Amino acid sequence: MAAEVIEFDEQVDITDVVCPITFVKAKVAIDELEDGQVIAVRMNDGEPVQNVPRSIKEEGHQILKLADNEDGTYTLYVRKVEEA
Amino acid sequence: MAGEINYAELKKGGFMKQKQKGFGSLRLKVIGGNLTAENIRVISEVAEKYGRGYVHMTSRQGVEIPFINVEQLAEVKEALLKGGVETGVCGPRVRTVTACQGSEICPSGCIDTYTLAKELDERYFGRELPHKFKFGVTGCMNNCLKAEENDVGIKGGMEITYNEEPCFSCGVCVKVCRTGALSMEDGKVVLDASKCNHCGRCVKSCPADAWVGTPGYIVSFGGTFGNFIYQGEELLPIIGDKETLFRVTDAAIEYFEENAKPSERFRKTLERLGIDGLKEKVRKAYEGGEE
Numbered sequence: 001m002a003a004e005v006i007e008f009d010e011q012v013d014i015t016d017v018v019c020p021i022t023f024v025k026a027k028v029a030i031d032e033l034e035d036g037q038v039i040a041v042r043m044n045d046g047e048p049v050q051n052v053p054r055s056i057k058e059e060g061h062q063i064l065k066l067a068d069n070e071d072g073t074y075t076l077y078v079r080k081v082e083e084a
Numbered sequence: 085m086a087g088e089i090n091y092a093e094l095k096k097g098g099f100m101k102q103k104q105k106g107f108g109s110l111r112l113k114v115i116g117g118n119l120t121a122e123n124i125r126v127i128s129e130v131a132e133k134y135g136r137g138y139v140h141m142t143s144r145q146g147v148e149i150p151f152i153n154v155e156q157l158a159e160v161k162e163a164l165l166k167g168g169v170e171t172g173v174c175g176p177r178v179r180t181v182t183a184c185q186g187s188e189i190c191p192s193g194c195i196d197t198y199t200l201a202k203e204l205d206e207r208y209f210g211r212e213l214p215h216k217f218k219f220g221v222t223g224c225m226n227n228c229l230k231a232e233e234n235d236v237g238i239k240g241g242m243e244i245t246y247n248e249e250p251c252f253s254c255g256v257c258v259k260v261c262r263t264g265a266l267s268m269e270d271g272k273v274v275l276d277a278s279k280c281n282h283c284g285r286c287v288k289s290c291p292a293d294a295w296v297g298t299p300g301y302i303v304s305f306g307g308t309f310g311n312f313i314y315q316g317e318e319l320l321p322i323i324g325d326k327e328t329l330f331r332v333t334d335a336a337i338e339y340f341e342e343n344a345k346p347s348e349r350f351r352k353t354l355e356r357l358g359i360d361g362l363k364e365k366v367r368k369a370y371e372g373g374e375e
Contacts, residue, residue: 049259049260050259050260050262050285053256053259053260053289053291054191054260054285054288054289055191057288057289057290057291058191062291063254063256063291064252064254064291065254065255066254066255066256066259067255068255074259076256
């Protein structure tokens with residue numbers, strides 16, 4: 001899964017925080033994007049990778065890919081979708 | 085309330101004798117942990133006027149008003165009714181039906197727990213049985229309402245189906261699955277249905293709606309969490325509709341009624357007789373046939 005390269009505009013590392021701040025930190029970063037921009041969100045294995053993608057989906061943004069960095073972290077690529 | 089005080093009769097109405105002579109803790113009827121603002125207002129007024137100005141929250145989402153004078157019980161009940169509050173039950177009968185907030189409120193919920201709790205309450209609440217009998221409804225696998233500690237526990241889940249077309253192999257579902265039922269092979273998601281626990285996390289997290297979930301009920305039987313602790317057992321596959329669910333819960337309660345000795349808890353009956361009799365009865369109910 002890691003092979004595919006996805007272009008992104010911004011990135012945020014949420015490996016330094018724990019739930020529920022993981023999602024909050026990602027959300028704040030996404031809020032600063034323009035509609036349609038892509039962000040790479042680096043997160044830890046375990047709870048973050050199990051929960052953060054769903055929370056971002058529930059916010060209405062588009063998930064493009066989850067890449068295994070093979071170092072105990074994952075990168076989730078998200079395209080911002082402005083609320084209608 | 086002249087003459088002898090009949091505590092067994094009082095207990096039906098949820099009035100529990102206190103150490104303090106002449107006082108009892110009055111259990112109120114709560115379904116699925118919800119009370120309206122009006123309910124709370126009248127409870128507050130009654131606690132101040134007739135109790136000691138506080139309430140006790142029970143372990144099963146109930147509310148009790150301690151220090152109610154037995155002489156004033158009838159008056160208290162009347163005052164509570166004006167705010168739409170009824171008294172609860174204790175003793176050998178169907179107790180408060182507990183529920184989490186479920187799919188109407190909680191993003192994790194797979195089923196509408198509150199509606200189901202109300203329906204179970206209408207169907208069974210207060211029904212006289214050989215011993216206490218508890219129902220609990222939890223919306224999903226996170227199990228906030230601890231389904232398996234109840235005589236009959238109901239847990240929300242999902243039967244899942246996969247549509248290959250919208251899937252763009254993002255990999256999220258493979259990662260969120262906690263039972264290892266999903267894997268990515270040559271860029272395609274593969275399901276091992278034997279490992280699926282119906283948690284629905286793939287459905288909830290899929291950004292392409294490639295996973296479609298049909299809500300269902302996972303039922304456990306014979307749980308108890310008091311003096312004696314036993315985790316209720318799942319005896320059936322996930323149930324997809326309420327009609328079947330109620331046939332199954334009817335069958336479980338009937339089995340208890342028909343087979344338990346007086347004052348014997350459901351789990352003890354199952355231990356004494358073995359699980360097979362109940363299993364056969366609920367299986368028949370699940371399959372829909374008259375037995």
